[in-house]
Amino acid sequence: MIVDEPITFEIAGTVKPEDSIWTPKNYDDSYRGPMRMRQALELSINIPAIKTINEFGPQAVVEYARRMGITSRLQPNLSLALGTNDVTPLEMASAFGTLGTLGVHAEPMGIVRVTDREGRVLEEHTPRRSLALTADVAYMMTDLLKGVILRGTGAAANIGRPVAGKTGTTDDYRNAWFIGFTPYLATAVWVGNDDNSPMKRVVGGTVPARIWSAYMKVAVKGTPPDDWPRPDGVVSATVCGTSELLATSTCPNPIPEVFIKGTEPTEFDLSSPPASSPPATPGTAVAANVPLRVTAPSQGESVTAPFTVEGTTDPSATVNLSVVATGGFVKINVAELRVPVTPDGQFSYVVQPTLHVSGTQYLITVTATTIVGGRSTQTLIINER
Numbered sequence: 001m002i003v004d005e006p007i008t009f010e011i012a013g014t015v016k017p018e019d020s021i022w023t024p025k026n027y028d029d030s031y032r033g034p035m036r037m038r039q040a041l042e043l044s045i046n047i048p049a050i051k052t053i054n055e056f057g058p059q060a061v062v063e064y065a066r067r068m069g070i071t072s073r074l075q076p077n078l079s080l081a082l083g084t085n086d087v088t089p090l091e092m093a094s095a096f097g098t099l100g101t102l103g104v105h106a107e108p109m110g111i112v113r114v115t116d117r118e119g120r121v122l123e124e125h126t127p128r129r130s131l132a133l134t135a136d137v138a139y140m141m142t143d144l145l146k147g148v149i150l151r152g153t154g155a156a157a158n159i160g161r162p163v164a165g166k167t168g169t170t171d172d173y174r175n176a177w178f179i180g181f182t183p184y185l186a187t188a189v190w191v192g193n194d195d196n197s198p199m200k201r202v203v204g205g206t207v208p209a210r211i212w213s214a215y216m217k218v219a220v221k222g223t224p225p226d227d228w229p230r231p232d233g234v235v236s237a238t239v240c241g242t243s244e245l246l247a248t249s250t251c252p253n254p255i256p257e258v259f260i261k262g263t264e265p266t267e268f269d270l271s272s273p274p275a276s277s278p279p280a281t282p283g284t285a286v287a288a289n290v291p292l293r294v295t296a297p298s299q300g301e302s303v304t305a306p307f308t309v310e311g312t313t314d315p316s317a318t319v320n321l322s323v324v325a326t327g328g329f330v331k332i333n334v335a336e337l338r339v340p341v342t343p344d345g346q347f348s349y350v351v352q353p354t355l356h357v358s359g360t361q362y363l364i365t366v367t368a369t370t371i372v373g374g375r376s377t378q379t380l381i382i383n384e385r
Contacts, residue, residue: 001035335349
């Protein structure tokens with residue numbers, strides 16, 4: 001969680017007093033308060049990005065940029081987050097490609113080989129490769145950047161397969177960017193005027209993202225629509241979206257999230273009370289929470305489909321089951337039905353997805369209701385092995 005709020009920095013070493021204070025703003029000049037870092041990145045919000053650079057230090061950001069392929073001169077200051085240093089499209093494609101290969105940077109080159117008219121190789125080049133990031137870190141960043149296209153400012157770049165990327169726009173509309181990548185290809189698009197004059201409110205999520213989409217739909221036709229394999233050092237957990245603590249059955253917005261192993265939350269969010277019924281009108285039956293327990297599968301369990309959802313409830317209750325499968329860009333309603341309850345309160349249903357894809361997450365929601373208005377809900381997320 002990170003707080004999006006007005007903030008002022010004192011800049012040391014400035015000559016003019018008026019330059020010693022910096023008060024950055026968001027693109028829309030509004031502030032959202034506490035939010036998840038994933039959301040801040042997806043919506044391209046400035047303040048959380050600046051706060052992050054401030055926490056780790058601008059010099060560390062410069063050093064990682066170098067390792068990932070940025071060769072232009074970078075000033076180690078907080079405004080790095082806002083694109084105040086000039087960088088070429090080739091460098092940006094190279095750096096984002098480092099994420100696409102799960103941490104391996106390949107130095108860009110223009111000529112692969114030179115042959116004579118008979119096809120004999122006269123000269124051949126192979127890119128110099130180096131490990132810039134661990135696979136765990138690169139996967140985490142790629143997973144975050146997928147959300148920019150799925151839910152954020154880069155929606156126009158969605159080409160119907162796993163891709164990740166980022167929009168970028170300078171405050172004066174002189175530069176607009178979209179850089180995106182698949183597991184096989186990274187492409188950077190820059191839009192601007194040759195004389196460096198401001199454009200007419202062109203932002204990274206409009207013209208650049210549409211150019212990128214049109215190009216990539218053709219460029220990746222010959223490659224499979226693969227997703228990135230999740231490294232062993234990355235784990236998933238279901239968190240409550242308002243706190244990033246582990247979600248309980250009373251959490252109003254449980255969200256599947258990925259973490260580098262050892263950094264996942266271990267405490268449950270107990271701040272959300274169980275749903276209560278409104279006050280009853282005198283002379284009417286009072287609705288109470290219905291006893292409900294899902295006995296299988298367990299939260300976070302890895303399963304192989306088909307699998308069985310089973311549990312116990314009040315024998316008089318009606319049980320409704322919803323199962324939604326998500327993987328990459330795909331979201332499928334696997335089941336949405338009423339499950340019979342036995343006289344002793346047992347219920348079970350065999351879930352049989354049409355597709356079995358390793359890494360697919362299933363969001364399972366079980367709701368028990370009674371005729372007097374009692375209601376209980378349990379939600380859990382499991383993974384396909």
